[in-house]
């Protein structure tokens with residue numbers, strides 16, 4: 414069966430992704446650095462950082478301003494040169510709670526603090542450099558990249574350039590603008606892992622980015638065209654799609670000898686290794702219902718308002734913002750909310766854009782949610798078990814396998830927000 418070209422499908426469900434068609438042709442617009450950068454201590458999965466600087470101290474661009482002890486620690490760096498104006502709690506748009514942030518007021522001319530020099534001859538040197546650069550998974554998970562690079566017995570390294578979200582094109586734009594640099598980043602990670610096979614999984618068509626394809630072939634990287642199905646870049650689903658192997662429940666790809674990293678992560682590794690620049694900036698796709706998609710290069714700690722002003726949009730024209738992917742992102746109400754070092758998308762909607770239904774109706778047992786689930790679990794049954802606090806049933810129904818993609822909520826004709834029950838069910842099953 415053939416579908417119109419710009420639709421994604423799963424279990425009979427089709428999603429219009431025409432909003433992103435052609436948007437990868439829009440070059441990155443580099444935004445001015447924020448006047449006051451808000452640098453959260455927690456911008457990764459793992460141990461929360463503590464501030465390394467004091468109020469009133471002068472810091473340089475790229476200077477480490479927060480770090481912690483332990484394996485799952487990833488430092489954070491100032492994205493501007495200036496004075497630490499304050500260290501206080503600020504609303505964190507992903508964690509949905511107040512979190513400690515260092516606020517740096519930009520002052521004077523920019524001065525960069527480069528990362529320490531290293532030969533990058535050994536795995537340890539590469540891993541240490543990646544950690545010092547504060548690099549996390551740029552696909553949205555923010556998992557510490559250096560931890561992945563310490564995986565043992567890895568035979569296959571997969572670069573995830575699937576970018577399946579309906580409003581994101583910044584990865585493909587990066588592939589068009591920085592092909593050589595991306596490959597340099599990939600090869601460094603491969604060196605650390607000592608992987609034999611390298612697969613580049615992309616939704617682009619053959620010949621669409623010839624320069625990138627040529628360099629990849631020179632380096633023995635297999636390019637695999639994946640279907641543009643929506644699966645939130647799930648590593649497990651990608652491994653299954655590419656290698657035909659299931660990663661068991663409770664295990665991760667490195668447990669079966671596979672490491673997956675996002676293409677923007679590879680570029681961040683390049684910048685750290687070759688430009689001595691930690692992760693303080695990245696590409697982002699900005700979608701508004703009035704202008705479509707723009708690709709931006711922004712510094713961490715830039716607020717939504719500054720981003721909009723940089724594009725000459727009036728913030729007050731919009732009444733809703735979604736940070737991240739349209740399907741998986743978080744609604745943020747305040748225009749002074751800062752972007753994180755791994756934020757890949759931002760959507761701004763005017764009051765004219767149709768609003769979601771508020772009222773939830775009763776479940777009519779249509780089974781749409783179950784049929785659309787990409788990991789083949791039963792969200793309708795999990796919702797029931799979660800409401801009844803039935804922990805045994807939650808475990809039996811494999812709530813842990815849920816990748817929180819939101820598809821079940823999206824298709825429900827009764828407008829039931831199933832994903833909230835999946836979140837809560839996961840929490841309860843772990844307690």
Ligand code: SF4
Nearest residue numbers: 786815816818819821
């Ligand atoms: S949110 Fe979870 S349960 Fe719902 S469709 Fe996605 S993976 Fe399945």
Ligand code: SF4
Nearest residue numbers: 776777779780782825
């Ligand atoms: S899609 Fe909605 S109405 Fe249909 S079974 Fe799932 S929860 Fe019930």
